[in-house]
Amino acid sequence: MISPSIRTVTVGLDTRTYDILIGDGLIDRAGAEIQARLPGIRVAIVTDENVAAAGHLARLQASLDEAGIGHAALILPAGEKTKSFDHLQQTVGAILDARLERGDAVVALGGGVIGDLAGFAAGIVRRGMQFIQIPTSLLAQVDSSVGGKTGINTAQGKNLVGVFHQPRLVLADTSALDTLSEREFRAGYAEVAKYGLIDKPDFFAWLEANWRDIFSGGSARSEAIAASCQAKADVVARDEYETGNRALLNLGHTFGHALEAATGYDSARLVHGEGVAIGMALAHRFSARLNQASPDDAIRVETHLKAVGLPTTLADVPGGLPDAEKLLAFIAQDKKVSRGALTFILTHGIGQSFIARDVPASEVLAFLQDALAGR
Numbered sequence: 001m002i003s004p005s006i007r008t009v010t011v012g013l014d015t016r017t018y019d020i021l022i023g024d025g026l027i028d029r030a031g032a033e034i035q036a037r038l039p040g041i042r043v044a045i046v047t048d049e050n051v052a053a054a055g056h057l058a059r060l061q062a063s064l065d066e067a068g069i070g071h072a073a074l075i076l077p078a079g080e081k082t083k084s085f086d087h088l089q090q091t092v093g094a095i096l097d098a099r100l101e102r103g104d105a106v107v108a109l110g111g112g113v114i115g116d117l118a119g120f121a122a123g124i125v126r127r128g129m130q131f132i133q134i135p136t137s138l139l140a141q142v143d144s145s146v147g148g149k150t151g152i153n154t155a156q157g158k159n160l161v162g163v164f165h166q167p168r169l170v171l172a173d174t175s176a177l178d179t180l181s182e183r184e185f186r187a188g189y190a191e192v193a194k195y196g197l198i199d200k201p202d203f204f205a206w207l208e209a210n211w212r213d214i215f216s217g218g219s220a221r222s223e224a225i226a227a228s229c230q231a232k233a234d235v236v237a238r239d240e241y242e243t244g245n246r247a248l249l250n251l252g253h254t255f256g257h258a259l260e261a262a263t264g265y266d267s268a269r270l271v272h273g274e275g276v277a278i279g280m281a282l283a284h285r286f287s288a289r290l291n292q293a294s295p296d297d298a299i300r301v302e303t304h305l306k307a308v309g310l311p312t313t314l315a316d317v318p319g320g321l322p323d324a325e326k327l328l329a330f331i332a333q334d335k336k337v338s339r340g341a342l343t344f345i346l347t348h349g350i351g352q353s354f355i356a357r358d359v360p361a362s363e364v365l366a367f368l369q370d371a372l373a374g375r
């Protein structure tokens with residue numbers, strides 16, 4: 001069934017092993033791909049207004065009809081604020097109203113917001129339903145659809161409520177990216193660059209040379225998506241529940257998540273990938289300040305992120321930020337905090353990240369004060 005133009009990356013998790021299929025036109029083949037793996041199921045599609053308006057919902061529904069798969073759909077507002085208790089309740093209600101059984105599937109058709117929310121609902125309705133990811137943003141295709149982290153935000157911080165719940169299948173239709181805005185494509189690129197900065201210096205150098213081809217939809221685009229999925233699959237297969245090195249995937253997120261919370265999850269001001277871009281630039285600068293890395297590496301990271309049009313400093317966040325103490329309070333809610341001690345992903349250089357436990361809050365505070373003052 002799988003054509004040669006479709007790439008497959010496998011996430012190896014014993015009996016819960018699943019495939020990520022990457023290629024053009026997969027939404028139109030979704031019905032057949034689902035029927036082949038989960039015969040006889042019905043599905044609840046969860047999507048958002050932008051994705052539906054771009055025609056992807058209709059394509060998916062037509063494909064499900066063709067395969068004889070019964071379906072219901074819930075269309076939610078677009079944007080980070082949708083990852084909320086209110087929308088979780090609405091999603092759970094819609095799945096139950098559609099009378100889906102435990103063996104039926106929730107299908108997330110959209111970006112990471114829809115994937116995280118719908119995945120959480122799938123993880124808790126009837127104590128765990130089947131879950132299928134059809135990611136339509138670059139960020140979701142390279143990161144959020146893989147690995148089983150699901151959840152919602154609260155006023156206290158990002159992703160503070162959720163469950164691990166792996167999908168049974170990921171269908172990354174690269175043609176869906178043609179309707180994505182440039183801003184959102186750029187934001188997703190931050191997570192692509194992240195894999196290079198974590199432990200793949202050659203991949204980062206390749207991105208520096210090839211990012212234009214990735215942005216213009218050339219062959220480098222699907223290559224970058226597959227490489228990113230492979231990088232994430234390798235980490236998840238070794239450490240599904242983040243008891244160790246999976247935390248490296250959080251590079252840039254300790255600062256980035258605090259910024260998202262501090263801006264009230266207002267997607268007009270800051271989206272996740274932009275927060276991650278600023279967070280990665282800060283993590284490299286903070287590492288240099290703590291004499292862990294050369295300042296030249298921090299400059300190299302910032303130069304590349306700026307070249308693609310991503311924000312890299314606190315001053316790049318429109319509308320102003322709270323003071324350093326308040327930002328530190330959000331950081332103190334991070335899920336990597338252990339017995340009160342802050343954990344950061346720091347680096348010894350490009351592709352040499354490491355988990356730093358017990359980072360003194362006083363160092364973080366002084367760094368944030370300087371960063372807010374533009375020093």
Ligand SMILES: NC(=O)c1ccc[n+]([C@@H]2O[C@H](COP(=O)([O-])OP(=O)(O)OC[C@H]3O[C@@H](n4cnc5c(N)ncnc54)[C@H](O)[C@@H]3O)[C@@H](O)[C@H]2O)c1
Nearest residue numbers: 050054078111112113136137139143144149176179180272
């Ligand atoms: N679970 C994980 O492992 C993981 C990993 C990374 C990020 N995340 C989460 O993912 C979220 C960010 O994901 P995102 O950047 O995809 O945001 P998103 O879901 O808000 O999507 C970005 C925007 O693009 C629109 N969109 C998506 N696909 C489209 C398409 N094909 N055509 C037109 N418009 C389209 C959406 O409507 C939205 O406005 C954050 O909440 C973040 O915390 C989770």
Ligand SMILES: O=C(O)C(=O)C[C@@H](O)[C@H](O)[C@H](O)COP(=O)(O)O
Nearest residue numbers: 143147149158159246249250253335
């Ligand atoms: O999958 C992971 O593990 C990641 O950390 C990937 C991140 O890009 C993603 O944003 C994730 O949701 C952050 O995880 P969290 O545990 O800090 O909420």
Ligand SMILES: [Zn+2]
Nearest residue numbers: 191253272276
């Ligand atoms: Zn992320």
